[in-house]
């Protein structure tokens with residue numbers, strides 16, 4: 001398949017075959033998910049922000065062994081210390097992505113060992129800074145995104161602006177994308193690749209509780225909220241979640257600030273021997289017990305396009321075929337016009 005030039009340039013940087021990235025989706029991004037996505041030709045990745053250097057080295061070694069010659073990435077949220085960043089580089093991670101901060105020194109250290117770097121940004125100014133700091137590609141995040149959201153701008157507005165400042169460096173689009181049609185739309189608008197988070201949460205390999213996955217399948221875009229409601233352990237960072245009982249009670253009370261929120265301090269679920277309180281940023285994993293649907297349920301506006309739980313590899317393969325067919329048809333139409 002010959003992709004448009006800007007897409008081919010991005011694939012050459014990361015070494016993946018298809019222009020899809022599975023976003024770092026917290027504990028939802030399991031090694032099995034990463035392996036399924038990367039084996040199918042996409043770029044799978046894990047969030048390693050909170051892991052110790054030893055744990056990071058072990059995870060990277062495991063993925064390198066499972067994915068010989070195939071790319072994958074580690075994500076680091078720079079708001080936190082990211083103690084395992086250099087261990088990931090030493091262990092030979094092929095690609096890292098950074099978010100919630102730009103760090104030219106870390107990018108330079110990555111480049112010294114041949115690791116490529118993508119930086120997620122939420123504005124044109126952020127993109128300029130990321131490019132000046134040496135990013136190999138930038139990830140333009142629209143306000144439609146699930147999880148923590150750096151952006152306040154719709155992707156359709158932000159993407160062409162970031163493409164305009166990026167010159168020949170690739171721009172990956174993310175936020176609210178969950179179908180082959182949406183992927184094709186952003187590629188037509190100049191994206192060299194697409195990163196999807198919420199869609200990959202609703203896959204068999206994702207480490208999310210089954211009730212959370214089912215809630216994603218039945219949700220509509222208007223069931224999500226862009227808010228600062230779930231802030232315990234990470235205050236002042238906007239996020240997009242499903243409107244659930246906790247969110248609705250807080251909204252109905254006039255969106256009070258801590259410690260005046262309804263149900264403040266309640267234990268909502270327990271997981272791996274740890275209690276998680278209402279308004280915590282933690283989403284429920286497969287073994288969580290309690291009021292799971294009252295917990296923080298990250299979701300982007302693309303939920304309306306999620307109609308089933310399926311294998312991540314099947315999803316990537318299906319999108320690959322659909323996107324390649326559509327791009328081929330567009331090219332033929334241009335040739336015959």
Ligand SMILES: Cc1cc2nc3c(=O)[nH]c(=O)nc-3n(C[C@H](O)[C@H](O)[C@H](O)COP(=O)(O)O)c2cc1C
Pocket residue numbers: 023024025026028047075076077098099120141144145146147148174175176177195196197198199201283298299300301302
């Ligand atoms: C459950 C969940 C957890 C996330 N955790 C991270 C993270 O640790 N680091 C990060 O850079 N982005 C994180 N994100 C945001 C993604 O990088 C991406 O911007 C987002 O998923 C794109 O929007 P979408 O979910 O609508 O596809 C997370 C998103 C979700 C849904």
